Amino acid sequence: MPDVVANGLKFHTQHVTHGDPDPARPQVVMLHGLVIDNLSSWYYTIANPMAMVADVHLFDLRGHGRSEMPKTGYTVDDNVDDLVALLDLWGIDGPVHLFGNSFGGVVSLAFAHRYPERVASLFLIEAHFAVEGWGEHMAGSLALAAFGLDEDAVQAWLAENADRKLSRLAKRSERFLMETSLIDDLQAEQPIGWLDEIICPTYAMYGSESDILDRARELEAKVPGCELEIVPDCSHSLLTEQAGLVRERALAWIERVGSA
Amino acid sequence: MADVVTQEAVLAELEAILLDVIGDDLLLDGPLTMATSFDQDLQLESIEFVALSERLLETYGDQVDFVGWLAEMELDEIIALTVGQLVDFVVAQANGEAAPADA
Numbered sequence: 001m002p003d004v005v006a007n008g009l010k011f012h013t014q015h016v017t018h019g020d021p022d023p024a025r026p027q028v029v030m031l032h033g034l035v036i037d038n039l040s041s042w043y044y045t046i047a048n049p050m051a052m053v054a055d056v057h058l059f060d061l062r063g064h065g066r067s068e069m070p071k072t073g074y075t076v077d078d079n080v081d082d083l084v085a086l087l088d089l090w091g092i093d094g095p096v097h098l099f100g101n102s103f104g105g106v107v108s109l110a111f112a113h114r115y116p117e118r119v120a121s122l123f124l125i126e127a128h129f130a131v132e133g134w135g136e137h138m139a140g141s142l143a144l145a146a147f148g149l150d151e152d153a154v155q156a157w158l159a160e161n162a163d164r165k166l167s168r169l170a171k172r173s174e175r176f177l178m179e180t181s182l183i184d185d186l187q188a189e190q191p192i193g194w195l196d197e198i199i200c201p202t203y204a205m206y207g208s209e210s211d212i213l214d215r216a217r218e219l220e221a222k223v224p225g226c227e228l229e230i231v232p233d234c235s236h237s238l239l240t241e242q243a244g245l246v247r248e249r250a251l252a253w254i255e256r257v258g259s260a
Numbered sequence: 261m262a263d264v265v266t267q268e269a270v271l272a273e274l275e276a277i278l279l280d281v282i283g284d285d286l287l288l289d290g291p292l293t294m295a296t297s298f299d300q301d302l303q304l305e306s307i308e309f310v311a312l313s314e315r316l317l318e319t320y321g322d323q324v325d326f327v328g329w330l331a332e333m334e335l336d337e338i339i340a341l342t343v344g345q346l347v348d349f350v351v352a353q354a355n356g357e358a359a360p361a362d363a
Contacts, residue, residue: 002314014310018327040306043313044338048330065307168305243335 003066006085012066013086014039016047016056026054026120026258027096029083031061031104033128035173035182038065041101045243046250054097054254059086061104063176074185076130079107080114087118095120095200097254101239102128106192113194121257122202123250126236127219128212130189195222201257202226205246207234265323265354267294270347277315281308294344309338316350324353 004011015021028050030042039058047056060067062082063074087096097120100108105127112119176182195218202223206216208230220228229249234241275292286302298304304312317326329349330338 002311012307014314016327018325018331038307040310043310044306044335048327048333051327052331060307066311240335 004086004089006089007082009062009070009082010068011059011062011082011086012039013057013059014043014047015090016043016051016058018051021055023055023092023094026254027057027092027094028054028099028254029057029059029087029096030099031059031079031083031101031107032064033102033104033126035064035176036169037102040065041239042099045239046099046247049247050250050254053251054258057086057090057092057096061107063180063182069176069180071179072181072185074180074182076106076110076189078185080111083107083111084115093118097121097123097257099123099125099250100127101125102236105129109192109195109198112198112200116199119200121200121253122198122204123253124202124204124219125239125246126206126210126212127204127215128236129215130191131214131218132191134189134191135187195219196224198223198226203229203249203253205229205231205238205249207236207238207241208232209234210236210238212236265320265351267347267351270350270354271343273319274312274316274343274347277312277319278302281311281315292343294342294347296343298341298343299339316346320350320354324350 002012002014004013030039030047032039032041038060042058047058050056061079063069087093095118098108098111100106100122102125105124106129108119108122108124109127109129112122202219202225204216204219204223204226206213206228210216213230216228216230219226231238231242231245239246271292271294278286278288278292282304288302296302298309298312313326313330316324320326
């Protein structure tokens with residue numbers, strides 16, 4: 001059953017297991033990044049290898065992929081509420097291993113802060129959380145994309161030159177950015193002041209060329225016991241640029257903390 | 261009893277699933293062939309490929325180890341997959357594993 005209703009919205013989910021689902025194995029939930037991302041970035045990289053040793057749960061965050069796109073409700077807390085509702089729906093009340101990429105990383109962190117008893121570990125890739133000046137940064141990158149996509153010239157170029165995939169993704173992204181409260185909600189996020197209250201084992205990976213490398217240092221400094229790995233010559237798109245390496249680290253991580 | 265799963269049957273099934281998953285937007289000039297690639301030819305979005313995989317799992321899941329197959333692939337190998345690779349895999353596994361189970 002890929003489509004479920006949780007927290008009042010329709011979500012596209014995928015339960016990836018090797019053989020029958022097995023509650024005795026580590027339960028892993030993977031959360032993807034913003035706007036042009038969806039659960040397929042996990043499906044293509046880590047979900048299937050991970051499913052050889054764990055039960056893997058994927059879903060498209062609200063507004064993304066094949067999930068419903070409400071007009072409002074895109075704060076980090078809204079996404080945490082979605083995750084709670086989905087876990088309840090899936091009947092998972094024991095601690096889960098959360099994998100978060102970019103924006104999925106901040107949702108994972110916030111979930112671990114609000115529900116420490118429900119999180120066994122965090123595996124974060126390029127976690128993108130609010131720091132001082134976050135609002136301006138989001139306004140800069142996201143709103144620019146929104147306005148850029150709205151220009152007739154860009155639309156015409158896309159229609160003529162881009163392939164089917166790109167133009168569909170661009171249209172969907174434009175709708176997401178222009179017709180929902182996403183940008184306003186994200187700009188309103190306040191810097192996180194509770195990183196030192198995270199109590200689960202945490203592994204964080206960032207690319208050396210990432211534009212948010214300051215988050216890496218902040219995680220390492222504040223999250224107790226956080227293990228940080230900076231991957232040379234990689235950007236914010238670490239998951240797809242170094243899928244093999246990330247997969248290796250993810251599998252080793254679950255082997256270490258999976259029985260906890 | 262398990263019938264022998266043929267290439268033609270799997271190809272037809274795959275085409276039906278593609279039409280169902282993507283609908284009228286499917287880029288298909290002529291019939292689906294073994295050489296058709298999901299990314300270059302059909303320009304399938306990655307999220308559509310996930311939906312396709314799920315439907316194949318529903319159809320052949322108890323005979324075919326999709327998760328194990330995809331688990332062995334690198335990202336660029338999944339992106340470059342052709343219809344033929346997928347069909348051959350399903351045919352080989354379905355026939356290889358259906359026989360003993362039916363004995």
